[in-house]
Amino acid sequence: MPSRQGPLKAIVLDPAAFREIRDIALAGYRARGRQEALGLLYGQEKQGGMLALRRAVRYRSRATHSRVDYDEYALRRRARVLAQRLGLDYLGMFHSHPDEDMIGHSYDDCERFVSDTDSLIDGVVVLWRRDRRPRLRSHTALYHYDSPNGLVFGLRLYYVDSDGYVARAKLTLGDS
Numbered sequence: 001m002p003s004r005q006g007p008l009k010a011i012v013l014d015p016a017a018f019r020e021i022r023d024i025a026l027a028g029y030r031a032r033g034r035q036e037a038l039g040l041l042y043g044q045e046k047q048g049g050m051l052a053l054r055r056a057v058r059y060r061s062r063a064t065h066s067r068v069d070y071d072e073y074a075l076r077r078r079a080r081v082l083a084q085r086l087g088l089d090y091l092g093m094f095h096s097h098p099d100e101d102m103i104g105h106s107y108d109d110c111e112r113f114v115s116d117t118d119s120l121i122d123g124v125v126v127l128w129r130r131d132r133r134p135r136l137r138s139h140t141a142l143y144h145y146d147s148p149n150g151l152v153f154g155l156r157l158y159y160v161d162s163d164g165y166v167a168r169a170k171l172t173l174g175d176s
């Protein structure tokens, strides 16, 4: 298990992991009432303050358009079982904000992450229709336009910096 607090230079996402995150968010978006989706993130700590995000796995939960509910204990147990099965470290969770172009943590998301000491990182993926103007590119967000669905995806990942504050991680796509 990597340490929660410390310098994090960047998170390198395997393209497959980014696709998994999108697919999980899209499944929620397509569900009745456009539900939030929840997933678990796996990877490894690399040298030089880099974190490799290699897999994202959907976590089934009771969801609505604006929140997800889950049993804390059951989720922790599932996270550990999957870590063993994948041969990777559990890094944290992500959830989606369907049909929203404000990309990032809400106040509640931030509070929950601060109290969740098992998670090294926390992610938010937003999905919105192409006819709504996407935000500009940023080194702390990854975007993808999915033309068959006419949807823009945006992803942000957060960590706790060495002063104990929740900060946006620098994200890159690539083989790590």
Ligand SMILES: [Zn+2]
Binding pocket: 095, 096, 097, 105, 106, 109, 124
């Ligand atoms: Zn949220």
